[in-house]
Amino acid sequence: MEPFCRVTGPAAPLARDNVDTDVIIRIERLAELDRDALGSYAFEALRYRPDGSEDPDFILNQVAYRDAPILLAGENFGCGSSREGAVWALAGCGIRCVIAKSFGGIFANNCYQNGVLPIALSGSCVDALTMRALDRQGAAFTVDLDAKTIAPPGGEPITFSIDGLRRRALLAGLDDLGLTLQITDAIGSFQQRDRIARPWIWQRSLLPNAPGNKR
């Protein structure tokens, strides 16, 4: 996983609430395409008109924001489906950081597995950053994870909070699996105890040829 330290570039203001992962990436694309090919299909329903041409009103189609590495969103960004392809599609079109009023919980966890930083800020903070982004058409913001700051163009940096565990993992480029593989002994001892405590979980093997299975 690519570490996340600091990102500098335009912040695209997508001022909408409840942007769901179906809108971020259509499910058919996930069944048909490799994850590396998803970037051009991000926000397909908003980005393209029914005839396939770009909708110039959509923020990521505007010259100032076309290569924005930061997205400014509203409440509940990434709600709905668990599809990790939503994060792959965003990353595929160059987005490394999403700043929103709140996030869908599964989406935020998926971000951490892919070196994408989700930052939740108060509504008024996000609104102020959105105003700033609109005023300064495409001027660069800097998000610094080490310092936990967002520096808007021509403004004082503001701080954001993030759990220490998530911050260190992003800085080191470790996903959850990378973290857990460092403490596997604890899993063995848990399972040993649990086989005695809850035999009904362990003695009904789902294995294809387990004894006693009718199917």
Add this chain to the structure above:
Amino acid sequence: MSARTLFDKVWDAHVVAHLEDGYDLLHVDLNLLHDLSGVNALDDIASRGLSVRNPELQLAVPDHAISTDPGRTAMSNPRSADRVPRLRAGAHAHGIRYIDINDPSQGIVHVIGPEFGMTLPGMLITCGDSHTSTHGALGALAFGIGSSEVSHVLATQTLLQKRPQQLRVTFEGRLAVGATPKDMILSLIGEIGASGGNGHAIEYAGSAIQDLSMEGRLTVCNMSIECGAKVGMIAPDQVTFDYLSGREFAPRGARWEEALAAWRGLPTDLEATFARDVVIDAAAIAPQVTWGTSPEHTIAIDGHVPDPNAAPSAAQRQAWSLALSYMGLSPGMPIAGTPIDRVFIGSCTNGRLSDFEAAAAIVYGRRVAQGVTAWAVPGSQAVKTEAESRGIADVLKSAGIEWREPGCSSCVAVNGEVVPPGQRAVSTTNRNFVGRQGPQARTHLASPEIAAASAITGVITDPRHLDD
């Protein structure tokens, strides 16, 4: 020990290691793999050179991308024809039980888990699908995860999660005649909003929940994610135990007694408290139908499409306007009477026997309106077989509803079974998002009863007045 909730008890029993900031490494008792995220995760661990730690705690079944055409094969949907062979090969390579596309056990993961007693109270269950909360109806702690998290479960049988806040939703009193479990959950989402449960695990409680059958409880817990909650649980009780007793993978004999004793200790302690409490008067719940593009856009079937100018905030005013324009509706119009093109009855929300039974009771002796295409897609082979042997399928077919093979079908529309652009559907599914059932498809979420009544009249219809 201090008073604990159902959620606390199940979470605590699965902590392998306490980390920092409220993060725990949790043991997963059952992980379900399907033909989208399951395939990605199996590929991922192969590419990382990892093995599956506990294949006996996994189950793989195709449901999402497969065709539901009668006589289907794995190749029937050419655009995703490689998903089934890849899931099968990945499962076999790691020694994981795999249920094939036309096996008598096949079905939507969240339908077959409870159906075969694989889901049990007190278990921690994961799946790369946000509707995994469904299994919470049996008192399991179950939630959807992304495919990298599925890889994590495959490799370690654990998952790193932050302990959420807890929200208790109490449905007090009794449901009115004509109101269904679907109406209960839609009402809740309408009341607290699509982000109202963010960061929370929900426990559903109260007399109207206790009165529900297991299938009704599964419908309620299924849509927890539509108000932002990954987890929705109901305390196990006699309804749960009666439902599970004798099911294929449920414990038997002395093991059953032992498990039962443990399960009886799971309900929330009387003194336990929740970060938030929401109380809903069940008797006041009217049959619901959505008008917009978020499950929170729900109104009573005899209500009117809202006016964006009356929206409580500027953000909602914008969202409502966009939704109305996408849906082709005008403020103030009654939602009932809106002409429709399609009806879909099925999905992990409402694809169980009682759902088709309810639809059949409404369409019995009637015909689907001219110009309306109506589908019934059973949630599993077991549901299909049972509905056929009880004559339910025949009633639906006689009415002109297409009776199909089990799968997710038009709910997620990844298998090509889309609602065509611009067409309007009443669906018993869980999401009315822009493009969810196909590009430019217009979805109205509702109960099987409303879907069936609307199929008959060709307009959105209150089933209580079908004979008027």
